Amino acid sequence: MGPRLFPFGVDPIRPEPTTPLTIILDGVPVAGVAGQSVAGVILAGGTLGFRRTSVHGTPRGVFCGIGICYDCLVEVNGRRDVRACQRRATEGDVVTTQHDALPPGGAAA
Amino acid sequence: MTNNVIIVGAGIIGAACARALAVAGVEVTVIDRGTVAGGTSAACEGNLLISDKGPGHELVLAQYASTLWKHTVAELAEQLGDTFPSVEYDPKGGLVVATTVTGAGPLLSFAAGQRGAGVDAWTIDADEARRLEPDLGPAVEAAVYYPEDAQVQPTIATEALMASARLHGARVLENTPVLGPIHDSAGALVGVRIPSGELRAGRVLVAAGPWSGQVANLLGVYLPVRPRRGELLVTTRMRHRIFHKVYDADYVGAVGSDDGALQTSSVVESTASGTVLIGSSRQQVGFDSSLRVDALSEIAAKAIRLFPFLADVAVMRSYGGFRPFMPDHLPVIGEDPRMPGLWHATGHEGAGIGLSLATAVLIRDLMLGIIPPIDASPYSASRASLAPHLVDVA
Amino acid sequence: MNASNIQVLVIGAGPAGLAAARAARARGASVTLLDSSDQLGGQFWRHLPPERPSAEERMLHHGWATFRELSETLEADDGCQIFRGAQVWAIERSPERVDGTAVGLPGAVHVVVGEPDGVGRQRLALRPNAIVLATGAHDRTLPFPGWDLPGVFTGGAAQALAKGERLAVGRRVVVAGAGPFLLPVAAALATTGATVLGVFEANRAAALVRGWLPNPWELVGAANKGTELAGYLAGHLRHRIPYRLGRAVVAAHGSDRVESVTIASVAADWAPIPGTEQRIEVDAVCVSHGFTPRLELAIAAGCALTADRFVKVDDGQGTSVSSVFAAGEITGIGGVDLALAEGRVAGHVAAGGTASDRELRQDRRRRRTFRGFAARLEAAHGIRSGWPGMLTDGTIVCRCEEVSFSALCGAAESTGSRSLRSLKLSTRVGLGICQGRVCGRTVEELLGRRLVGGLGDGVTADRRPIAAPIRLGELAADPVADVATSGVDEFDQRNSESTRGPT
Structure with missing residues (x-):
C-alpha cells in the first residue's frame, strides 16, 4: 500500500520505456525513473514521512507537491533546504533527511 | 496636579513606562494609532547591549538597564503565568570580531575605554574566539567578549510589559491616534484630542519612537527625532551553530554615525526557534519602507565574512524598522521645558529595547518627584547638546 | 514608445503567462518569460519530463493543444527569451518614471536562475518597461486533526504527481474539501491507478444550486468550462467514484502515516454534525478547500488588492501601479479560459495596445462571461464560517x-x-x-x-518582501543586469526539450 508509479504497461497514455535511476536516501539506495522529482522517487520507494519536525519530532513528507509548503525539505548532495518536490532526481543523488533540533531552551509553541 | 498620565505610543518604551507608573499607583492611559508593539518594537533585534556603547551617558543608562532586566523578566513570568509566551531573555554574551587589520586597533582601544567605564570587556585571541564560536571564518584579527550583552524577544517583551501594566490598572486604547493638544489657559498641556473626543490628564508622555517628532509636532513643539531605517535578514532553521551575539567591529562605528547614507555592519545570532538573525543596515530614507536589495546584499556579504558557512544558508524573510534617531545620539527623557505637561521618552535609536526599563524608572521617578537612581539631567530635553537641534529648520 | 522597443517581462508560464507572452509578441514587443519550474505550462499543464515521452499524454490534460501551440510558438520565437528555473525573489519599487513615454519603469525584478533551491544560482536584476504578473494560485487547505500526518496531501499534490510523474499518492484514496477542483483531482488519481473511495464536498446541494442556477446562461457562455466539468463528472461515473455533498474529512488518523480518516456530515456552515462520523481506511487523503492567489510579487510591486484579496485590475488588466499588469488566478479564481483571456489582454496592453482595441473584442467578452462563472463558483463552493468546528485544542494550525x-x-x-x-x-x-x-x-x-474588534494592525499574511528563499551567498553576489550578455539562457538546455515530446 502507499504511493506508486503507475505500472508502465497499463498506463493508457502509452508511455515509452523509462530510464531507471538510483538515489541514496540516508545511505539506502532507492530506485526511481529518470525525470522524477526527488520527492517522487522517495514516495514511490514507499517512504511517506522523511523529515522529523523540530518541536514535536513528528514525521513529515510531501504535502502540497508544488513547492508552496516546504514540508518536503531534504539535503541533496550536501546542500540543505531543498524542496524534494521541486528538484529533479539525478543518478546517484545523495539525499539526507533533515531533523533540526531547536537550540537548548528553544521556543516550543 | 492630578495623578494621571496619558502615554502616546504602545511600543516597548510606552509599555515599560506604563508599567512603572501603574505599579506606582499612577492612573495611566496608553494610546496608540495602531496596536501594542505595532512599530519598531516588532521590527528590531531585541538587543540588550553594552558592547556597542563607549563611555558616556548612553552607556550609563545601558549599564543601569542591564541590572533591571533579569529580575523584571522573572517578575513578568511570575505575574503573567505559564500561558504567556516567554520573553526569551538570554544573557548569551556578545563577541565583537575585527575582521580586518585596520579594524583591530580601534576595537581594542574602544574596549580599553569601556573597561575604564566599568564594562566587562575581555580582549581574547583568535583561538579563544573560535572556542566561543567554532564556525568563525579565518578573518579574526582581534576579538572582544562582552559577557553582559543579552537578548530578549522584543515583541513579546513589549506585550509582557503592557500586559503587566494592564494588570496594575493601566488602560490601553488601540487604533486611537492623537489628533491634537488640549491646553489650559496658561498654555500647559492637559490632554489630547482623539477621534472619540478628549482625553485629559496631568501629563502627556510621548513615547512614539521614530514617530515622536510627528506627535510632538501635533502637540505644538518641535522635536528632532528622525527615522533611521534598519533592515534584517532571517535564515531558515538550522542546527544550533552560533552561540553568542556576534558582531563585526564596524557595528560600533555605524551606530554612532551621523551619516544618512547606507551603512551596514554584521550582527549575527541564533534565535530560540533555530533561525539565525542577521543585521543590519542603517539608512536615513524617511519613512520609506520599501525593500532595498543593495542593503540586503551588503548585510549578507558581511555576515559571510564572519561565518563562511552562512553562504549556503537560505534567507527566508527580511524585515525592517525605523529607529528613532537623535542628532546628539542620546534619548530624551523628561519634561519638555517649552510646554508644561508635555513629557518625552524617545530617541533611543537602536537601543530602545534594552534602555526601556531604565527609561521607565527615570520617567516614574521624575514624575513622582523622587530622585532617580542615576542622574537624569544628561537625557533632559534642555541639555546643551540638544539645544542647537531644537530649532525647526525644516 | 514603439512596441518593438518595449521590453515586457512575464512572470509565470502557466496559461495566463503564456497567453500574455504570445499577445505581447504579436504586438511586436520583446518578451522575457520567467518560470520557477523547468517546464512551461504551470500547475494546470504540469506534464511529464522529456525523459518520459508518451504517445497519448494529451489524455491527462484539458486544452493540451492550446498549450502545445502556445509553448512551441514561444520557444521558436527569437523575440521571446524564456528562463526556466527562474525564481523571482524580490521586486524593488522604482520611484522614477520616464516622462513622455507610454510605459513607465515598474522597478527592478530580482531573479535567481538555476536548479530549484540550488546554491550559487545566477542572479539577475531585470528592469523591463512592463511587467505581467501571472503567478497563479495554490491550494488552500484548512487544518483539521491529523492533517500534518504523512499521507495527507493537497489536491494539487495529487494532481502534480499524477500528471508530472504518473505517480499515485496512494492506492486507497479519499478526496475531500470544496470546489469543482476536487473532481479533476479524483480523475487524475483514478487515471493513475489509484482507487478513489469517494469525493466529499463540504457544501450541500442547496449551496451548489444557489451558486450554479441563478444565471444558467452564463454556464452556456462558459461552454468550454462546462464541458470540462461535465467531462470530469462523466469520468466519475466511468470510474464509479462516489461523490457526496455536505461531508468532510474531519480527522486523519495514524501513527507515522495516515491509516484512516473520519468523514462526517457537516452543516450548511461546515460545522461537523456529531454522531455522523464514519471511519474509512485509506493510505492517502487529498484535501483542498479552494485556492489562494500568490500575491507576494504583486504586493512587492505595490499593486492594490480588492476587498476579497485579489489583484485589482482595470479593463486592460493594468494594476494600480503603472506598467504592471496582472492576469490569471491572482486576479480571481476563474479557470483556464479566463486566465487565457486575461493573459491575452494583459500582454497586448503591456506591449502598448489599449484595452478597447478591436483584436481584444472576443477576449473582453470571454472575460466577462468567465468572471461571472467565477462568482458562481465562489457562491457554490466558498469556505463557510463553521469550519473551525473541526479543530481540537491540539490541532496544528501552523505546520x-x-x-x-x-x-x-x-x-x-x-x-x-x-x-x-x-x-x-x-x-x-x-x-x-x-x-x-x-x-x-x-x-x-x-x-x-x-478577537473582540478583530485584528487591529491592518497587517496581512500575504506580504513577503523576500518572495522565495535565497542563499546568503547568492544574495551577496552582484546581479547581472544585462540579460543579453549573461549567458544564463544556456541554463540547463535539456529543459528546453521538455515540451518537445511527441504530441
Missing part, C-alpha cells in the same frame, strides 16, 4: 512552526493582543519557512473572529 490551535488562542488571550504581527512574533505562527503560505489566511480568520 512549519507546529503551533497548535490552543497555543494560538492562548497567546491571543493572555497578551490581549489584536495585532497579527505581534501574535505571529509571539507564537511564531506563520513565521516558518513557508512564510504563512499554508496557514496565513487561516490564522487571520481564526484570530479575526476570536
Whole structure:
C-alpha cells in the first residue's frame, strides 16, 4: 500500500520505456525513473514521512507537491533546504533527511 | 496636579513606562494609532547591549538597564503565568570580531575605554574566539567578549510589559491616534484630542519612537527625532551553530554615525526557534519602507565574512524598522521645558529595547518627584547638546 | 514608445503567462518569460519530463493543444527569451518614471536562475518597461486533526504527481474539501491507478444550486468550462467514484502515516454534525478547500488588492501601479479560459495596445462571461464560517512552526493582543519557512473572529518582501543586469526539450 508509479504497461497514455535511476536516501539506495522529482522517487520507494519536525519530532513528507509548503525539505548532495518536490532526481543523488533540533531552551509553541 | 498620565505610543518604551507608573499607583492611559508593539518594537533585534556603547551617558543608562532586566523578566513570568509566551531573555554574551587589520586597533582601544567605564570587556585571541564560536571564518584579527550583552524577544517583551501594566490598572486604547493638544489657559498641556473626543490628564508622555517628532509636532513643539531605517535578514532553521551575539567591529562605528547614507555592519545570532538573525543596515530614507536589495546584499556579504558557512544558508524573510534617531545620539527623557505637561521618552535609536526599563524608572521617578537612581539631567530635553537641534529648520 | 522597443517581462508560464507572452509578441514587443519550474505550462499543464515521452499524454490534460501551440510558438520565437528555473525573489519599487513615454519603469525584478533551491544560482536584476504578473494560485487547505500526518496531501499534490510523474499518492484514496477542483483531482488519481473511495464536498446541494442556477446562461457562455466539468463528472461515473455533498474529512488518523480518516456530515456552515462520523481506511487523503492567489510579487510591486484579496485590475488588466499588469488566478479564481483571456489582454496592453482595441473584442467578452462563472463558483463552493468546528485544542494550525490551535488562542488571550504581527512574533505562527503560505489566511480568520474588534494592525499574511528563499551567498553576489550578455539562457538546455515530446 502507499504511493506508486503507475505500472508502465497499463498506463493508457502509452508511455515509452523509462530510464531507471538510483538515489541514496540516508545511505539506502532507492530506485526511481529518470525525470522524477526527488520527492517522487522517495514516495514511490514507499517512504511517506522523511523529515522529523523540530518541536514535536513528528514525521513529515510531501504535502502540497508544488513547492508552496516546504514540508518536503531534504539535503541533496550536501546542500540543505531543498524542496524534494521541486528538484529533479539525478543518478546517484545523495539525499539526507533533515531533523533540526531547536537550540537548548528553544521556543516550543 | 492630578495623578494621571496619558502615554502616546504602545511600543516597548510606552509599555515599560506604563508599567512603572501603574505599579506606582499612577492612573495611566496608553494610546496608540495602531496596536501594542505595532512599530519598531516588532521590527528590531531585541538587543540588550553594552558592547556597542563607549563611555558616556548612553552607556550609563545601558549599564543601569542591564541590572533591571533579569529580575523584571522573572517578575513578568511570575505575574503573567505559564500561558504567556516567554520573553526569551538570554544573557548569551556578545563577541565583537575585527575582521580586518585596520579594524583591530580601534576595537581594542574602544574596549580599553569601556573597561575604564566599568564594562566587562575581555580582549581574547583568535583561538579563544573560535572556542566561543567554532564556525568563525579565518578573518579574526582581534576579538572582544562582552559577557553582559543579552537578548530578549522584543515583541513579546513589549506585550509582557503592557500586559503587566494592564494588570496594575493601566488602560490601553488601540487604533486611537492623537489628533491634537488640549491646553489650559496658561498654555500647559492637559490632554489630547482623539477621534472619540478628549482625553485629559496631568501629563502627556510621548513615547512614539521614530514617530515622536510627528506627535510632538501635533502637540505644538518641535522635536528632532528622525527615522533611521534598519533592515534584517532571517535564515531558515538550522542546527544550533552560533552561540553568542556576534558582531563585526564596524557595528560600533555605524551606530554612532551621523551619516544618512547606507551603512551596514554584521550582527549575527541564533534565535530560540533555530533561525539565525542577521543585521543590519542603517539608512536615513524617511519613512520609506520599501525593500532595498543593495542593503540586503551588503548585510549578507558581511555576515559571510564572519561565518563562511552562512553562504549556503537560505534567507527566508527580511524585515525592517525605523529607529528613532537623535542628532546628539542620546534619548530624551523628561519634561519638555517649552510646554508644561508635555513629557518625552524617545530617541533611543537602536537601543530602545534594552534602555526601556531604565527609561521607565527615570520617567516614574521624575514624575513622582523622587530622585532617580542615576542622574537624569544628561537625557533632559534642555541639555546643551540638544539645544542647537531644537530649532525647526525644516 | 514603439512596441518593438518595449521590453515586457512575464512572470509565470502557466496559461495566463503564456497567453500574455504570445499577445505581447504579436504586438511586436520583446518578451522575457520567467518560470520557477523547468517546464512551461504551470500547475494546470504540469506534464511529464522529456525523459518520459508518451504517445497519448494529451489524455491527462484539458486544452493540451492550446498549450502545445502556445509553448512551441514561444520557444521558436527569437523575440521571446524564456528562463526556466527562474525564481523571482524580490521586486524593488522604482520611484522614477520616464516622462513622455507610454510605459513607465515598474522597478527592478530580482531573479535567481538555476536548479530549484540550488546554491550559487545566477542572479539577475531585470528592469523591463512592463511587467505581467501571472503567478497563479495554490491550494488552500484548512487544518483539521491529523492533517500534518504523512499521507495527507493537497489536491494539487495529487494532481502534480499524477500528471508530472504518473505517480499515485496512494492506492486507497479519499478526496475531500470544496470546489469543482476536487473532481479533476479524483480523475487524475483514478487515471493513475489509484482507487478513489469517494469525493466529499463540504457544501450541500442547496449551496451548489444557489451558486450554479441563478444565471444558467452564463454556464452556456462558459461552454468550454462546462464541458470540462461535465467531462470530469462523466469520468466519475466511468470510474464509479462516489461523490457526496455536505461531508468532510474531519480527522486523519495514524501513527507515522495516515491509516484512516473520519468523514462526517457537516452543516450548511461546515460545522461537523456529531454522531455522523464514519471511519474509512485509506493510505492517502487529498484535501483542498479552494485556492489562494500568490500575491507576494504583486504586493512587492505595490499593486492594490480588492476587498476579497485579489489583484485589482482595470479593463486592460493594468494594476494600480503603472506598467504592471496582472492576469490569471491572482486576479480571481476563474479557470483556464479566463486566465487565457486575461493573459491575452494583459500582454497586448503591456506591449502598448489599449484595452478597447478591436483584436481584444472576443477576449473582453470571454472575460466577462468567465468572471461571472467565477462568482458562481465562489457562491457554490466558498469556505463557510463553521469550519473551525473541526479543530481540537491540539490541532496544528501552523505546520512549519507546529503551533497548535490552543497555543494560538492562548497567546491571543493572555497578551490581549489584536495585532497579527505581534501574535505571529509571539507564537511564531506563520513565521516558518513557508512564510504563512499554508496557514496565513487561516490564522487571520481564526484570530479575526476570536478577537473582540478583530485584528487591529491592518497587517496581512500575504506580504513577503523576500518572495522565495535565497542563499546568503547568492544574495551577496552582484546581479547581472544585462540579460543579453549573461549567458544564463544556456541554463540547463535539456529543459528546453521538455515540451518537445511527441504530441
